[in-house]
Amino acid sequence: MGSGGTPFGIAEIQMLTSYFDTPFDPDRRLQHQIQERLIEAILDGIWPLHEPLPATRVFSRQINVSRNTVAIVYERLVEDGYLKSVSRRGYFINERHVREQLNIRVDDHAKEILPRSEHPFDPDALLVCRYSDQENILKPADWQSFEYPFIFGQLAPDKTSVARWRDCIRLAGTAQHAPTWIGDLVDRDDPMLIDQIIRRMLPQRGFRADPDEILITVGAQNALFMAAHLFCRPGVRVDIEEPGYVDARNIFQALGARIRPHRVDSNGMRVGDELAGARLVYVTPGHQSPTNVTMSMERRLRLLAQAETQDFIILEDDYEHELNFVGAQKPSLRSFDRTGRVIHVASLSKALFPGLRLGFIAADRRIVSELRALRRLMYRHPSALDQRAMAIFLSEGHYDSHIRRQRKILSQKWKKIFRLIETHLPACEATVTTGGSGVWIRLPEETRAMELQDLTARHGILIEAGDIHYLSPDKPRNRIRLGFGAIVEEKMEPGIRLLGELLTKSTQR
Structure with a gap:
């Protein structure tokens, strides 16, 4: 019998229940999964339009869920237009809505008047820039399937923070907060998030700012892209670190800038009179990318003095400020800036x-004003819902608690990985750092990092060859980076031991 007593065929019910043969995912809400599968069945046309869907008690028994769950799903499908409720008869498919979903056709007359092209479309002939030709760090999408994922830029999930973020998202959706994100903010940001950044994050970086000196971005990467668009054009000189962050270099080169690299040592980028003539100098002073060294105070001050005397902008990428484990946190370059020449880029989500993908820029208000106008052309503003949720997350102290947990976990891994390298990779030299989530390693001279990367991947070890981080043609070929943020601590020792064994075999060939 149907929902309201109408007979229906066994074959139809079997067809419908076949969509539920695959087990439900325990990590997803059951109601959503049932709703998705029912919609798929409806759009596939397996249920007669003139027959009511199975009664809730019948259908719930067929797919082994509670009757109340099915009733809720049916009502949601009524609200969404897929079903219609008929008194005393049950739930029927809403034929008009389904036809609207399926019958989107191009008018035959329009097809007749469209000219047939005799030339195949060739987008390459029209492109003004081929971003896909740029060299990039290759990170496999299935990195989590590697037994030993020493991948940089990923973190092991923090269940406590996930739960608290979920609570903040839920709170942001309440009547109290919803008015702040329902409408288009045009070119503005969530004032609560701006206030939280000014009060909670900037003091840890050593400087203050007014609201009109802060701009929210879609991560630090987006901040670099926008800043580059303000100050780069063909022929403009941009000075960067060597080795350095690949995608920053790619951004500058795509805009036609002339790139001049400056060597990095244990104190960060070397700073001197050779910076004369630069329009923009890009640095990662907190944890240099990719070596993870911290720029010394002497070099920070000298770089700022050079910026004033040589008249250039400093683009400070402070993507990992919170993760120092040795000594006090060093103030950012922005904290010493007297003239407004430092554009401070930070990540809220890394x-x-x-x-x-949330970050911010702190800079001179005149620069922020231009960046705001540019951002409006690109995407107006980052998700206002995410901004409000992040503001709540910060205001309730969850971010600070998360950072304390991360520092504790990563500092343990940081100490451990250096011990493991000394034990299992005695022929290698690890660059000493004050923290971070990765380590830069010099392999034996005869070793090729790219070949080692391919070899280790076949044995479940994910490492990163360092070649890509160099611009100079005479770059060293024996550098690798090991990230330890994502790998569980118990896997580190067997992973490094196996890496050492594979390295020994590769050098003996």
């Missing part, structure tokens, strides 16, 4: 959830 140490929390890298996929969240």
Whole structure:
């Protein structure tokens, strides 16, 4: 019998229940999964339009869920237009809505008047820039399937922070907060998030700012892209670190800038009169990318003095400020800036959830004004809902608690990985750092990092060859980076031991 007593065929019910043969995912809400599968069945047309869907007690028994769960799903499908409820008869498929979903057709007359092209479309002939030709760090999408994922830029999930973020998202959706994100903010940002950044994050970086000196971005990467668009054009000189952050270099080169690299040592980028003539100098002073060394105070002050005397902008990428484990946190370059020449770029999500993609820029208000106008042309503003959730996350102290947990976990891994390298990779030299989530390693001279990367991947070890980080043609070929943020601590020792064994075999060939 149907929902309201109408007979229906066994074959139809079997067809419908076949969509539920695959087990439900325990990590997802059951109601959503049932709703998705029912919609798929409806759009596939397996249920007669003139027959009511199975009664809730019948259908719930067929797919082994509670009757109340099915009733809730049916009502949601009524609200969404897929079903219609008929008194005393049950739930029927809403034929009009389904036809609207399926019958989107191009008018035959329009097809007749469209000219047939005799030339195949060739987008390459029209492109003004081929971003896909740029060299990039290759990170496999299935990195989590590697037994030993020494991948940089990823973190092991923090269940406590995930739960608290979920609570903040839920709170942001309440009547109290919803008015702040329902409408288009145009070119503005969430004032609560700006206030939290000024009060909670900037003091840890050693400087203050007014609200009109802060701009929210879709991560630190987006901040670099926008800043580059303000100050780069063909022929403009941009000075960078060598080795350095690949995608920053790619951004500058795509805009036609002339790139001049400066060597990095244990104190960060070397700073001197050779910076004369630069329009923009890009640095990662907190944890240099990719070596993870911290720029010394002497060099920070000298770089700022050079910026004033040589008249250039400093683009400070402080993507991992919170993760120092040795000594006090060093103040940012922005904290010593007297003239407004430092554009400070920070990530709100890298140490929390890298996929969240939230960051900010702190800079002279005149620069921020231009960046705001540019951002409006690109995407107006980052998700206002995410901004409000992050503001709540900060205000309730969850971010500070998360950073304390991350520092504790990563500092343990940081100490451990240096011990393991000394034990299992005695022929290698690890660059000494004050923290971070990765380590830069010099392999034996005869070793080729790219070949080692391919070899280790076949044995479940994910490492990163360092070649890509160099611009100079005479770059060293024996550098690798090991990230330890994502790998569980118990896997580090067997992973490094196996890496050492594979390295020994590769050098003996």
